[in-house]
Amino acid sequence: MTHALPGYVCPDDGTRADARTAPWCCPVCSGPWDLDFTPDPATELTPSAGPNSLWRYGAALPLPGAFSVTLSEGNTPLVPLAERIHAKLDFLMPTGSFKDRGAVMLVELARRLGPERVIADSSGNAGTAVAAYCARAGLSCEIFVPEGTSAKKTEQMRAHGAAVRVVPGGREATAEAARAEADLPGVFYASHVFNPYFLHGTKTYAYEVWEGLGGRLPEALVVPVGNGTLLLGAALAVEELARRGVRPPALVAVQAAAVSPLAAAFEAGAEDTDAVEQRPTLAEGIAIPAPPRARQILAAVRKSGGTFLTVSEEALRAAQRDLAGRGLFVEPTAAACWAAVGPAAPSDPLGGRTAVVPLCGTGLKAGLAT
Template identity: 55%
Template sequence: MIVPYECRCGSSYAPTADRWRCDCGGLLDLPLGAVTWPPRAGGRSMWRYLDAGDLPWRDITLGEGDTPLIEEDGGMHLKLEFASPTGSFKDRGAVVLVALARALNASRLVADSSGNAGTAVAAYAARAGIAAEIFVPAGTSEKKLHQIRGHGAEVTVVEGSREDTATAAAARVEESGAFYASHVYNPYFHEGTKTYALEIFEQLGGAVPATLVLPAGNGTLVLGAHRGFAELRAAGVIDRVPRIVAVQSELCAPLAEAWTAGRDEPEPVQPGHTLAEGIAIADPARGSRILAAVEDSHGAFVTVGEDEIAEAHAALAARGLWVEPTGAVSYAAVRRLRAEGSPLVIGGTIVAPLCGSGLKASL
């Protein structure tokens, strides 16, 4: 599974513990593969879908993946990612990154996060026996900070924006030589999140849903889900990827604004204070890639307001589903689009994730 990184400038690099970007400063990607289907028999974790190669995942796995897919409201399915071991979908990517760090003999890792990625990286780093430092922005849920510290990781709180937090983490990586376990910069994270798509395809009996409704901040689930279905397409298993409707908060919507304006790159925005703290990313580093993935799927970007997020959160709770506020944005978008009679959610199966547990953060 360990394949070289690629940059759009044409450079490629064998993964090393200190490599997290191209010498030109560009982002690193992985080449698109053709997924092997059907997945391996035996076990129910996400690893049955991956060619793990030399990654020592068996030493650190918590059984991540295989989250329930339940039907709600006729034709809509909710994937309960909050049932993941640390309470969010970020486990899928974090376990791959930490396994990679261990394979590369990293002795220390650094990550930056609004909370969920940090808790996931901290948990798997603890199992791998690797020291971890997690950078978080001021205002991060105390419940998430408690979880990170509980796993033994050092927490560094940054006074400033989510982007300031990433800058501080990158500076620590440069000065220390630590492995940068970044869900934004390291494309191996998407090898984990693509299993979200592969599980849906299998759970639906080998059917491609009409629409995936996904939250979009740094885009790790959008990019991973698109990658999973694109690799099924490349293998000739399916002939199309599902439409992706990417959802942002009205108070922080650089991707949605770029989409509406017809731009290939988002421009930074000044974020407002939103309930959806997990996707409040004012300047997403992989913005052009997120926009391209949604375009390839013939999808769209939509935004939801604070009242809509709160109402969707309450509606989910009334159905027995307790999620953090960010976890309600996809459901909020579906409710709105259905009320408007939008063609984005008419005809065929709709799948939306409930990304994070309500035990991590609340209204």
């Protein structure tokens, strides 16, 4: 039986495209795609009866039919971290970060489309995830990375068989280099920013929180935000679960103070961001000067009744060490949320609400910040 793939729709101008033949971005405005897909809330959702992977949420996912790409990703532990705060240990995913959630969706999509090669741009974790799942699927893969990317992350990409192209400059220069090849014949651009299938993978994070808390969500989901792939995925899940009668949480977005265009726009009441300077920060995974989905991120946080918080470099260092002292060794980016709402935060930004923070990348890739 042949199953149709949900198509793309532009959130800004309504342009639609077939997922099998579409360019990597909207041909009218050059913006990222959304997906023309809404799960039926009447469909029974019984993840405990599904496979031991994020495909357990198949009834809520946009790839119909049988899947073949998996490393038993997902179903990560949810553990108490402080009074009223749980941590979800996504650094225990197969490649060491939450990006596996979106990468498995993109690579399963690529497998069905049958490209000659897959390309992606990444500051590290998304690239290692795409490389690993392409290896699992038997797909040729090339990852574009900015100069200065952690040697441990590029080594992991190469170990999975991916070609690694180091691009002079920062994250934006790397994205531009990848996009220059994205429309070449036979290329599938596994963009964790522009391709919405990635967001429908990351939404399983919130579904697992719902499952882990016994069929409810906390009063706040605290999420580190650069390109916003985890936050926007969580927002999708929150909307879908709300249709099933689950009370939605506030979305609390965290940025590094050194590179915080979204926080600045939120504070100014703006609907979009102005690009900021690419400055060095320990939280390299969220150091995005001009997020392509900025309007969607800001709208999602406002709609939820949430807010933005920023953290200093000193706070990132302290939070990473504090978590390590609790037995949880994560990279500085993954410590950002704990820096924002943990016991060392200058006030109680959660206002006493229950919350879940993601520990979304292992410290083994980056080491201890100095």
